[in-house]
Amino acid sequence: MREFRRDHPEVGDEVCVALSGGADSLALTAAAAVEFATVTALVVDHGLQEGSDVVARDAAAAARGLGVSAEVLVVVVPSDGSGPEAAARTARYTALESARRGRPVLLAHTLDDQAETVLLGLGRGSGARSLRGMATWNAPWGRPLLGVRAADTRAACRHLGITWWDDPHNTDPTFTRVRLRHEVVPLLEDVLGGGVAEGLARTAALLGVDDDELDRLAGAVPVGDDGTLEVSRLEPLPAAVLTRVLRRWLLAQGVVAPTYAHITSVAALITDWRGQGGVAVGGTGPADAGGAGPSARLVARRRHGKVVVENDRASGAGTQDDHG
Template identity: 50%
Template sequence: MSGAAPEALPRRPRLHPLVGTARNHIRSALELLGAQKAEATDQDGRPAPPLLLVACSGGPDSLALAAVAAYFARPLRDGRQLWRVGAVVVDHGLQPGSADVARRAAGQADALGLDPVLVRRVEVDRPGMGPEAAARTARYEAMDRAAEETGAAAVLLGHTLDDQAEQVLLGLGRGSGTRSLAGMPARRGKYLRPFLGLRRRDTEELCAVAGLEPWHDPTNRDPKFLRSRVRTEVLPFLEDRLGPGVAEALWRTGRILRQDADYLEELAEREYQRLHTVTAAGIELDREGLAELPEAMKQRVIARAAAQLGGENPSYERLLAAEALLRRKGSAGPVQLAGKVSVYRKVRGDKFAQDERGYGNLVFRATGP
């Protein structure tokens, strides 16, 4: 008995290995949210899947992130949808045609199926800030507002291993401490960086696989910007002289130092809670308890006191000056710390309890609005 051969089922297109890797990176990043997914509802007030917003400039990194993230908005076989995925495009207005670049980025995000797609124009001019810092501040303010308006559970950023290597190298060049050398965190609040383990060339390949045409920001190669010089001159020079793998080594260093910094800051918080007192003058740190701490812990507790009053992270030199007040030699201060916070040592002219507890304590106070 003979019959026609059964018709072969169409084969599924084979998944590109890099796409699978990128999806796993996003999946791991989403696990960082844990039970803290934002509660969301639709227009009728019914429960809705939490929203992820991709920060999309239209460059290779963010466009690749948008393309891969779109996968997570697809319904499962049982019809459930675990996530919604949208995008926020920030137009800094710093270059001619920036509005067109933003519209093109938004159009590509929309074509990928992302919804909603928001475009935000910002003013970058910030007194007292350099152009890079001002642009970054304006960008994050816009993304914060977009996340708040949409109730997003997270904002995904497209920073790569190369960006992390540059960040660590910049911190090293500035003589920064452990926290700065740790680079960018995989998560900070609602912000997630899923692609910190991927190279920049990987995101370019992901765009090619998806048939996307990314925009290449000319400022990324402009030598007047420090990060651009690190990217186009310093890192290639190190790779040439030290051999390949420098970027990966810097990324690995950042990961190790982040673990150390997290642990030390946890210990510093415990010591700060033990040693500080809130007073009418500001924040007071117990001299004897502070003097007994190791140097690294002592400086972290001093920095934490300044931060509690709204100050910025003090420089190493300012921390040493504040620490020197404990030795009761020379001036009792004040020492001015960054962010309009000063610190001084209590002397005998101040008011004390009868047992003179508090003599020599460090007092931190805000010196401006």
């Protein structure tokens, strides 16, 4: 925690801690109580398990016993089709954002959590942006325990005489992360002779440095006042920089979630130009002001030495792309 404060003085002296009642977040709360002038524990009650209100109440009491103030945030987790884990995460962060009132929030993710995040990214074929894992500081969220093993947070709680709550979801094999934690990582540790979690976390840190530099280079590529990109400026770029330029540009043009297929297809308009037509990169919703009618498509095209994103309905059928 002291190292986190030294490396991130912008965090200030007044913080919140996201407290679940588990060993990781209780150990974090205890450390924060020593290092920061004012600490508020924010306990989110998702209401997803019977007795969750009691767990939240006990967690708040434990925080007060450590000398910090505590608030219980009761949230409703909607069935939005994203799955229970994702929906609960969204509800939790929304509640924390509302309750923090301008203060940074410390989260109790450990080195073990970081290793699992990297493994998930590897299995899904993600790039450096995902494999770099979670950031130690990404305002307003701080993660001081990313270099600490979960076993050490439990040892700290035992040393301090703190009783923690074990979430039954953390042993439920229907959750992917649980199987990674209890099946995949131990197997890798056995096969590779140990040090796997630390190695995965180190990989995340190394990739983070590389990714930051590539993002810096991508950010230096200018976008025209009309929102277009000059092909002549893009052609010399290394692929690792070009894809980042295009991702950032597509997001700015209203493409909600540009995929790998979107980005590589748009890149081909620059690096493998054969006079091909436009690339559909997403929809804009109902095309008319009344909200009726078909959704309009966003299409990336090469036109007059530039790459542009156009509303397919607005640009008109049969509009010509570059042929030179």
